[in-house]
Structure formats: C-alpha cells, structure tokens
Amino acid sequence: MVAFRVMHVAVTAVGADRPGIVAAVSRVLYDVGGNIEDSRMAILGGHFAMVLIVALPDGADPENLQRALAEPAGALGLITTVRPVADAPPPHAGGTPYVVSVYGADKPGIVLQISEALAAAEVNICDLATHVVGDQEPVYVMILEVDVPPGAGPETIGSALKVIGSELGVDVAFNPMEADTL
Amino acid sequence: MAVRPIVRYPATVLKAPAASLEPGDEAVAICSDLVDTMRASPACVGIAAPQIGVAARAFCMDVTGHRKARSCSGLVVLINPEIVAHDGAKVAREGCMSLPDCTGNVRRALTVTVRGTTPEGAEREIVADAFEARALQHEIDHLDGLLFLDRVSSLTADLFPRKRYS
Structure with a gap:
C-alpha cells in the first residue's frame, strides 16, 4: 500500500522479443516515481507484450511518462501507450472460480463464440490465454479462468459451452478451479 | 487446548527455520493447539506450528474424507519430522491459510516417507501418496520457513511451454 495519494495509468508496450525490454521500461517508470502494481508480460507470437497498471504520484502528467518512454521505445522498437485509468472498482465477490479449456483445430470464431456465451451468462473472464501448439497437426488451445456468479447454474453454463464446442468442432471442458488450501 | 489465530505472511515466523522440539508437556501443549486450530478451520x-506463531518443528495433518486422498493415516501429529524418502513428481495448485487469496502451481513428490516423533516421544513413520503426500510436504516446508510461493513451478496452466523464438 502506498500512503500518499496516487493516480493510476495503464501502460502497454509491445515489440519484437529481446533481452532488456522489461528493464528499460521499468527504469523509466521508476524514474518518474511510478510503482508497478498489477502487470502481465509474455511472449506472444515472438513479440514481447506488457500490460501494466502503474501508480504515479498524484499530479503526475501521463504525457510526461509517454514522452519519457519514447527513448527506450525507439531503441528497442516498442509500441507504447500510456492512458489514465479510473481507480479500480472493488472486485465483485461471491463468485466461484472455474477453468474452461477449449482445444481443437484452429479456426476463426472460437474466442468470439465462447466469450459471447460466457458474457450472456454474466460470467466474468479473469484470465485468458490462447496458443497454437504442435507443428505437424497444430492444435489450438485456449484456457480461461472465469468467475461464475452466484445462482448462475454452472451445469447450464457447462452444457452451453459444450454445445458451442460441438458446433465449432472443438473440445470444451468446464471444471471448478481446483486449489487445495493446506 | 485452544484455537489460535492463523498467522499470515509477512509475519517473520513464517520465513524462519523453526527450532527442534523435545517431546513432553510443551510439545503436547503446542500440538494440542495445532489440532484444535486445524479442526476449527x-x-x-x-x-x-509457525502458522500459529510458534517457531517449533511440529505439525498436524488429517486428510480423512478428502476426495483427492488415496493413502490416509488419519490424524498425524509429529514433532521434528523428516522426509526420509520420496518418489515421483506432480504439479498441482496449492493455497495456504497463511497466504490467503493466492494460489500457485507447485511440483511435489508423489510419494513420501516421513519419520518423526509424537509429542509424547514415540517414533512414528508415515508412508503417504497423492494428496496426503502433498500435505505432508507443504507442512514440513513450513518448518523450514518455506511457503508454497517459494516452490511455484509455473504461472498458470503448465500446458504452455516457454517457447523460444529465434
């Protein structure tokens, strides 16, 4: 927790993967007094992609940060954005975590149709990753962590997802997220 | 004979190796609190023991009725436990009462043999597999100041290998 008032910005950076990207971006954030709170960074299709929620001292100018990022962005070939974001709403409590696995032959529309079905059931997607794995017969794999709201009927949601899966010709599994508290 | 509050990270007692314990009244009292606290949670x-704020090598465990358990030794209460043999490995998601709202994938041995002493001083050996083996390793880690986050083996599903692009 930071004691003084802060503002939050969303920072993104994407560029061809190479060593030094995180160091260069976090150096700029540190030098402007920023604190990286939540972030995800990963290699996606050979590009290194960063999404960060950064706390800046109150009164800081996001445009200054954008300008400060221009130097490492130029040196490393990064596309960067900086945008102010509102204070995060409190997470809606009471849901049950489930994991959705979708896999099969790649085709357009898998993410769309699965996510539309989840949205229709008021199911919140907390985490989503897709990959194409394998060289000979590539398999499209999508894993989602979702939050099923109280009273939403997980069986109904699971059945709806399986129907979509069979229409798309992909396999769908829908299971409670297993975590053992020891 | 008391339910004690669960100590949460960053309490320093969770990150320090705990001291060995002599069998006897003190060990019996600590273990009694451990069992009461486990039953109440x-x-x-x-x-x-570090999870109730006591820097001593003691733990209790009972996987009776857990759907993932295969072996089940019932209530196990040991001081100065040691893992003397282990085999296999499996990744599964774990959480911890001392680190609430956080889970991680942790690689653990599939089977373990644990030797220790009861609080009264009797030698005991436990051979465990599956969930019971995981629980033993998690609790014994606490006695060495290790939390599951010290052993996280992957961010999310272990499905996506780190791919190198040249």
Whole structure:
C-alpha cells in the first residue's frame, strides 16, 4: 500500500522479443516515481507484450511518462501507450472460480463464440490465454479462468459451452478451479 | 487446548527455520493447539506450528474424507519430522491459510516417507501418496520457513511451454 495519494495509468508496450525490454521500461517508470502494481508480460507470437497498471504520484502528467518512454521505445522498437485509468472498482465477490479449456483445430470464431456465451451468462473472464501448439497437426488451445456468479447454474453454463464446442468442432471442458488450501 | 489465530505472511515466523522440539508437556501443549486450530478451520487438512506463531518443528495433518486422498493415516501429529524418502513428481495448485487469496502451481513428490516423533516421544513413520503426500510436504516446508510461493513451478496452466523464438 502506498500512503500518499496516487493516480493510476495503464501502460502497454509491445515489440519484437529481446533481452532488456522489461528493464528499460521499468527504469523509466521508476524514474518518474511510478510503482508497478498489477502487470502481465509474455511472449506472444515472438513479440514481447506488457500490460501494466502503474501508480504515479498524484499530479503526475501521463504525457510526461509517454514522452519519457519514447527513448527506450525507439531503441528497442516498442509500441507504447500510456492512458489514465479510473481507480479500480472493488472486485465483485461471491463468485466461484472455474477453468474452461477449449482445444481443437484452429479456426476463426472460437474466442468470439465462447466469450459471447460466457458474457450472456454474466460470467466474468479473469484470465485468458490462447496458443497454437504442435507443428505437424497444430492444435489450438485456449484456457480461461472465469468467475461464475452466484445462482448462475454452472451445469447450464457447462452444457452451453459444450454445445458451442460441438458446433465449432472443438473440445470444451468446464471444471471448478481446483486449489487445495493446506 | 485452544484455537489460535492463523498467522499470515509477512509475519517473520513464517520465513524462519523453526527450532527442534523435545517431546513432553510443551510439545503436547503446542500440538494440542495445532489440532484444535486445524479442526476449527473449515476445509483445513494440516497446520504447522509457525502458522500459529510458534517457531517449533511440529505439525498436524488429517486428510480423512478428502476426495483427492488415496493413502490416509488419519490424524498425524509429529514433532521434528523428516522426509526420509520420496518418489515421483506432480504439479498441482496449492493455497495456504497463511497466504490467503493466492494460489500457485507447485511440483511435489508423489510419494513420501516421513519419520518423526509424537509429542509424547514415540517414533512414528508415515508412508503417504497423492494428496496426503502433498500435505505432508507443504507442512514440513513450513518448518523450514518455506511457503508454497517459494516452490511455484509455473504461472498458470503448465500446458504452455516457454517457447523460444529465434
């Protein structure tokens, strides 16, 4: 927790993967007094992609940060954005975590149709990753962590997802997220 | 004979190796509190002394009735436990009462043999597999100042290998 008032910005950076990207971006954030709170960074299709929620001292100018990022962005070939974001709403409590696995032959529309079905059931997607794995017969794999709201009927949601899966010709599994508290 | 509050990270007692314990009244009292606290905590299958703020090598565990358990030694209460043999490995998602709202994938041995002493001083050996083996390793880690986050083996599903692009 930071004691003084802060503002939050969303920072993104994407560029061809190479060593030094995180160091260069976090150096700029540190030098402007920023604190990286939540972030995800990963290699996606050979590009290194960063999404960060950064706390800046109150009164800081996001445009200054954008300008400060221009130097490492130029040196490393990064596309960067900086945008102010509102204070995060409190997470809606009471849901049950489930994991959705979708896999099969790649085709357009898998993410769309699965996510539309989840949205229709008021199911919140907390985490989503897709990959194409394998060289000979590539398999499209999508894993989602979702939050099923109280009273939403997980069986109904699971059945709806399986129907979509069979229409798309992909396999769908829908299971409670297993975590053992020891 | 008391339910004690669960100590949460960043309490320093969770990150320091705990001291060995002599069998006797003190060990019996600590272990009694451990069992009372475990029984009072919903879905709790094990607890180690540092989690109730006591820097001593003692834990209790009971996986009776847990759907993932294969071996089940019932209530196990040991001081100065050691893992003397282990085999296999499996990754599964774990959480910890001392680190709430956080889970991680942790690689653990599939089977373990644990030797220790009861609080009264009797030698005991436990051979465990599956969930019971995981619970034993998690609790014994607490006695060495290790939390599951010290052993996280992957961010999310272990499905996506780190791919190198040249």
